[in-house]
Amino acid sequence: MFLRMITKTLIRQKSKMIMIAFTVVLGVSLSTAMMNVMLGVGDKVNRELKVYGANITVRHKDAALMSDLYGLEGQGVNDKFLREDDVLKLKSIFWGFNILDFAPILEGRANLNGSEVSIIGTWPEKHATLPTGEELHTGLKSLRTWWEISGEWLNEDDNNSVMIGNLLASQKNIHVNDTVTIDGKTFNVKGIFNDGGNDDSKVLMTLPSAQKLLNLNGRVSDIEVSALTTPDNDLARKAAQDPRSLSPEEYETWYCTAYVSAICHQIQEVIEDGVAKPVRQVAESEGTILNKTTLLMILITILSSIGSALAISNLITASVIERSQELGLLKALGAYNWQIVLLVLAEVMITGIAGGVVGYFMGIGFAQIIGQTVFGSYIEIARMVILIVAVILFLVTLIGSIPAIRYLMALKPTEVLHGK
Numbered sequence: 001m002f003l004r005m006i007t008k009t010l011i012r013q014k015s016k017m018i019m020i021a022f023t024v025v026l027g028v029s030l031s032t033a034m035m036n037v038m039l040g041v042g043d044k045v046n047r048e049l050k051v052y053g054a055n056i057t058v059r060h061k062d063a064a065l066m067s068d069l070y071g072l073e074g075q076g077v078n079d080k081f082l083r084e085d086d087v088l089k090l091k092s093i094f095w096g097f098n099i100l101d102f103a104p105i106l107e108g109r110a111n112l113n114g115s116e117v118s119i120i121g122t123w124p125e126k127h128a129t130l131p132t133g134e135e136l137h138t139g140l141k142s143l144r145t146w147w148e149i150s151g152e153w154l155n156e157d158d159n160n161s162v163m164i165g166n167l168l169a170s171q172k173n174i175h176v177n178d179t180v181t182i183d184g185k186t187f188n189v190k191g192i193f194n195d196g197g198n199d200d201s202k203v204l205m206t207l208p209s210a211q212k213l214l215n216l217n218g219r220v221s222d223i224e225v226s227a228l229t230t231p232d233n234d235l236a237r238k239a240a241q242d243p244r245s246l247s248p249e250e251y252e253t254w255y256c257t258a259y260v261s262a263i264c265h266q267i268q269e270v271i272e273d274g275v276a277k278p279v280r281q282v283a284e285s286e287g288t289i290l291n292k293t294t295l296l297m298i299l300i301t302i303l304s305s306i307g308s309a310l311a312i313s314n315l316i317t318a319s320v321i322e323r324s325q326e327l328g329l330l331k332a333l334g335a336y337n338w339q340i341v342l343l344v345l346a347e348v349m350i351t352g353i354a355g356g357v358v359g360y361f362m363g364i365g366f367a368q369i370i371g372q373t374v375f376g377s378y379i380e381i382a383r384m385v386i387l388i389v390a391v392i393l394f395l396v397t398l399i400g401s402i403p404a405i406r407y408l409m410a411l412k413p414t415e416v417l418h419g420k
Contacts, residue, residue, distance in 0.1 A: 016319045017351045024355030027308030031301045032363025032389055037370050038297040039382040054143055054224035058276045081219035086271045093266040098228040098258050101142040104220035106210045110183045118202040121210020124154035151176035151191030159209045161190040165200035183213050229260040236261050305396050312400030320404040341405050352397040
């Protein structure tokens with residue numbers, strides 16, 4: 001009997017039920033899309049922000065001390081360097097897969113065509129096979145994606161070529177394919193780069209070339225690292241001040257979370273005499289943008305749910321008012337209020353579930369459109385979204401039914417049956 005009444009009501013009130021289902025479809029699809037994007041957007045946003053370069057720098061502890069205390073940088077500050085052999089160990093840390101790109105840097109001074117200039121030795125590109133069997137492709141080219149290049153980037157084995165900053169090139173009237181003499185050795189100018197900063201007055205060469213010129217074989221000044229990180233919270237900030245202040249449980253949570261401070265700590269464990277520090281302008285920007293993006297998507301989800309609840313409320317109330325004589329007759333025949341309320345809720349829930357299923361799959365499609373349009377890749381579907389959407393659907397439908405339930409509770413059979 002109960003199921004037959006529900007079926008007939010759904011058929012008789014199909015226009016309003018279709019409108020309720022359509023409202024649910026819109027709300028659920030938007031919520032599904034936003035939550036899937038929100039849960040899968042973290043790494044994608046961080047990857048997009050990697051165009052700003054490294055977010056961690058590693059240098060010798062003595063050089064870091066001189067920089068922190070006195071602001072001294074560059075050649076001549078101290079004679080302490082990192083070992084080039086330690087650089088690939090970056091990929092061996094717990095969060096090694098979160099380290100996307102890195103490049104060792106060796107800075108010094110040399111004589112270019114009779115004038116002293118700054119030189120930078122690095123890995124323009126680096127191909128290597130790690131002990132784990134993982135193929136590695138990294139280098140400064142991946143960290144300087146914003147550089148404007150006239151000519152070509154250096155290759156891994158271009159030990160007889162250099163790149164010149166555009167400011168230095170214009171001062172010395174140097175062009176692509178020219179030859180220059182640096183400390184008595186002749187190099188071909190393979191490219192001219194525009195950094196937009198201090199590097200525009202420097203010479204870039206391969207790390208072996210710089211080590212040979214500076215007589216620093218196997219040494220590097222610092223390492224630039226680009227890593228995917230999790231925005232800092234109170235635990236991360238506490239650990240950044242002193243990891244020893246953490247309790248064992250806090251330490252385990254911090255160490256096993258990709259906070260920039262945790263990654264820096266792990267880098268220091270594998271780089272001999274190294275001190276890793278975040279580039280705060282980049283690291284904090286990543287966290288701020290990610291937090292704001294997440295907040296925006298949460299707000300959109302909340303607002304869409306509120307809008308759906310209001311629309312459902314109006315539709316259900318209108319449907320109940322149209323059926324007031326029918327519901328009044330049920331009361332007159334002895335039906336309790338809770339039975340009538342259960343009947344109406346069952347009708348609405350069935351309609352809502354049908355709309356929710358359609359809305360969920362539409363939301364997955366919207367999430368993929370957003371992923372392809374904004375990030376150029378697919379958004380991974382999070383299974384937990386199904387449970388969250390189900391809870392939201394239940395609450396929205398229940399809240400939207402409250403005005404109709406109140407109307408039913410106040411309904412008097414004698415009045416509605418006499419047409420009042």
